[in-house]
Amino acid sequence: MTVFRHSALICLLAGLSLAQSEIDTRGKPYRELSHRLAGGVTVARDQKVLSGKFTMADPARLEPGSHFDYELLVTNDSNASVVVPQTFDWKEIDNGQVSQNFVQANLWLNTGCLNNYSTELDHFVLYGSDDRPGTQLLLKPGDSVRILGSATMPLHSNLTCQSQGTAKFLATFQISAVALRRKPVAGIPDAYSADERMSAIANGKTEYLITGSR
Helix, strand or coil, rough: HHHHHHHHHHHHHHCCCCEEEEEEECCCCCECCCCCCCCCCCCCCCCEEEEEEEEEEEHHHCCCEEEEEEEEEECCCCCCEEEEEEEHHHHHCCCCCEEEEEEEEEEEEEECCCCCCEEEEEEEEEEEEECCCCCCEECCCCCCEEEEEECCCCCHHHCCCCHHHHEEEEEEEEEEEEEEECEEEEEEEEEEEEEEEEEEEEEEEEEEEEECCC
């Protein structure tokens, strides 16, 4: 009996140590980076691949032109912590300096058939900075974050492979560390360059029936 209690306590503590956060993007406008960009370098070396699970709230009502809510569950199954930005407004982290570093995340939701996810249904950007507490969260190994969003299905005329009666969905969440620097160029004296290092990515794929698609 004592051994059982000790084992149960260990399991309980292990479960409590794994945190789950939430970022709800539904119905929330966002303000993107306002600087005029002229150049920059994007590097994807040493990018952590996280696990992603995509689900819909009510897939039974999925049909051309319908509005739906979705969730992408991102879990850090790497062996290092990952910083996840969570503010929708660039102005919340903009310090007004000619040089600044921040974290940026893009989420794309696309649909299509086979392996061709050609139709974009949703896209938004999140920002975070070490200098602005509350604009980012730390995803430790084993921790996860639920990213909630909403989108609208294409109409019949724009629905790829509608005759098959199903649609495949791909949600991609990509996190990057960005170094923004003032870099004037000819004709654009207030131009900036943004060097981007992709630090983590998660993909969630699934397939659902489409009501009335035939």
